[in-house]
Amino acid sequence: MKHDRTLTTAAGPIFPDFLQWAKEAGESRDTILEIEKVATRLDLTDEELDLIPADLSYFEKVVAASPYGAVSRSKNLEAARNRGNSRVRAALGRFLAACGQQPSDAGARASHDRAIDFIAANEGFVEGGAHFTTGTHRPFLLVRARARLALPDLDQAEFDRLWHDATPDGRKSLRKFARRVEELRRGHNLWPELADLLPREDFEVPAVSDRARRLPWDSLPAEFRADAEEVFRQTLRQPSDMKEWAREQMRFGRSAVEIDAEIAARVGDKKKKLPKNIETALAGYRQATTWLLRESHAPETGFAGLGTLRDAFTTDALEAACAAQIARSAASPTLKDADESSTLWSRFTNLTTIARHGLRDPEILARIRLVRMFHADYVLSPIEMTADAEAICNRLRKSPHLAAAFVNAPARLGDISAKELATASTDFAKDRALRLSACAAAYTIQVSRALRPANLFMTRRRATPSCPRNLTWIADREHAELRFSGGEVKNGETLVVNVLGDDAKVLWQWDKVDRPKLMKLRGLHESPYLFPGTAAPRLRKSSLNLPGGCMSVASILELWDLGDRQLGLGLTPHQCRHALATLLLAVKPGAFGTVASVLANTEQVAKRHYGKDSGEAAAVAVRAALLERHPDIFARMQRRT
Incomplete structure (x- = not known):
């Protein structure tokens, strides 16, 4: 686990002391x-408990963001978690002050209170005479809770510390805070009472340190890009291209023996598995190339001397890229451990493919193999990544009520959405309620037959030119069918999902009632997607002409997080597949074929993820515990399968 590594190297007070x-x-x-x-x-x-450091930065990034469903069965888990986090955060601040590690914040908090009270008292409709729009004060709340300085004394160094300690959601608030401060300082003549309460300087938002420096493909020299694209084209040479090339070479007068030998060399010793999505493969090759160049070419020096793709494949560049990837993971509590991530495996796979089939250079291929061997502990293929699945299975086994919360998620989120929408008086509240309805709809699909996130959030309710729809209502409010062709599924298999009964009612509510409301509220005129937005699909399918109008990845993550805060499960959309597999094995211990069929995987993959050691015994234990606490849960699961 990420926090295990962080904790074992942490110095200072720990949670038992706290x-x-x-x-x-x-x-x-x-x-x-x-x-x-x-x-x-x-x-x-x-x-x-002694593995947890008594540190505010660690608390904000790891503890505060952790799921709450395992420790509470409150009807409002989001409010319960926020309340619990607030109590621990405040007490931790007092503890650190008592230890002399941070100053008392009583005076600092009072200065924030005065500014917040003034702003909040003057919020409302600007057209009606209010000084500020509703919600202007909200970003100040996070700063008040975590700043060590009074608001007028807040400087760039303190802002940088807050930024470093913040979660991704916290950083969004800090960005808004920086903008608000700038706007309020510029309007000091309009609000003289506020002038002395604000920071004395504007703030610059730091660059995100968790992620690598972005290196756009278009920023590389044109000559290098042209050479690389030609190598990629050679790498992706299709059988039809090879036939045409061979005919062309024969017309040039080359001998059949030479042509046959070159074809064999291009294909390599092993049979090459051609990619099903050329655009995705090209994106992977470009990403691996920029990953390789990022550390070996500093921004200040540019790309001097870089003429061809072959020049980039040096041992030093490979070593530097690996070291930087591992170091970034080690330094960040928000990224996966390097030995639990498939990033290096993905990079080496793409680079090996380029070297073998594009460059066809044995020396470069040998370099890649050697550097890969040096970092073998961190080159983990997706097939080997079973820790995530095991963690989900264990969580459900230890807390059976979480399994019930997963199965009942659509109805619970649908009820919360309906209640919040009925009482919503602002556009912000309506937007939140409608997004909860969208998350409920997503859960109706995931608890029926958990899809890969790319398929879930690219679901189309209407056909477009060269792109069929996925969603069909067989019976209004009672039966929805989602059908995905092999060309848009990862392993090429046709996939069908049936949403029935109460879950179908939740999906209908979103599709026919709440979705149009959200589109109108957000000014979206048209979208074929079940979950609409303004983005274009990140990785387009070669077999489909996917239109724009889908949700961005950031919007999807925010939507899902909003729903998860109500459920307290701590699951991502992809982890729902692990949860569903665990429940299926609880119904039918050892039925890995059923799990493979439901998840559109192979039985071998299902066994690797869910059949380790006493997997069947664990499934039996889950079943017994669930039946004891929720006797109707498996009747519902049987209907879904």
Whole structure:
């Protein structure tokens, strides 16, 4: 787990020290209970509490973002988690102040309160005479909770610290805070009461450090790009291209023996598996190439001396790229551990393919193999990545009520959406309620037959030229069918999902009622996608002419996170596949063929992910626990399968 590595190298006070201080200092019972829940939230035992550093940065990035469903069955899990996080955060600040690691924030908080109170008191409709639009004060709340300085004394160094400690959502708030401060400082003549309460300088938003420096393909020299594209074309040479090339060579008078030998050399010793999506393959080759160049060519020096793709494949460049990838992962609690990520495997696979079939250079191929061997501990193929699946299975086994929450997610999110929409008085509240309806619809599909995220969020409810629809209503409100052709599924298999009964009602509510409302609210005129937006598909399918109008990846993640905060599951869209597999094995222990069929995988992959060691015994334990607590859960699951 990411936090295990961070914890073993952490210095300073740890959570047992924090907990002991809380008890001795007379902190409230609720606060102490929230501190004790942290171990369970991170899937640790009480004895392993000493692995958690008593550090505000770690708390914000790891603890505060962890799922809450395992420690609470509140009807409003989002509010319960926010309340629990607030109690632990405030107590942790007092503990660190008592340890002399940060100053007392009582005076600093009061200065933030004065500015926030003034802004909030003057919010409303600007057309009606209000000074500020509703919500102007919200970004100030995060800064008030975490800043160590009074608001007028807040400087760039403190802003940088807040940025470094923040989660991705927190950084969005900090961006808004920086904009708000700039706007308010420029309008000081309009609000003289506020002038002395604001920071004395504007803030510059730091570059994101967790991710690598972006290196656009178009920024590379034109001569290099032209050479690389030709190599990629050779790499992706199709059988029809090879036949035409061979005929052309024979017309030039070359001997059949020479042509046959060159074809054999191009194909290589092993049978080449041609990619089904040429555009995706090209994107992978370009990404691997920029990954290789990023560390070996600094921004200040540019790409001097870089003429051909062959020049980029040096041992030093390969070593530097690997070292930087591993270091980025080690330094960030938000990225996967290098030995739990398939990034290096993906990069080496693409580079090997280019060297073998495009450059056809044994020396470069040998270099890649050697550097890959040097970093073999971090070259993990997606097939070997079973830790994620095991973690989901264990979580469901330890907390059977989470399995029930997963199965009942569509109805629960649908109910929350309906209640919030009925009471929504602002566009912000309506947008939130409608997005919850969208997440409920996504869950109706995932609990029926969990799709890969690319298929789930590219689902089309209407056909466009050269692109058929996926969603068909067999019976209104009762039966929806989603059909995906082999050309748009990862392993090339046709995939059909049937959404029935109560789940169909939730999907109908989104498709026919709430989706049009959200599109009108957001000013979206038309979109063929079930989940509409303004983005274009990231990886277009060669067999389909996918139109624009889908959600961006960022919007999808925000949508899903909004729903997960209500459920407390801590699942991503892809991890729903692991959850569904666990439940299926609970219904039918050892039925890996069924799991493979439902997930559109092979039985070998299903066994590798879900059949390790005592996998069947674990499934039996899940079944027994679930039947004891939720006797109707498997009747619903049987109907879905």
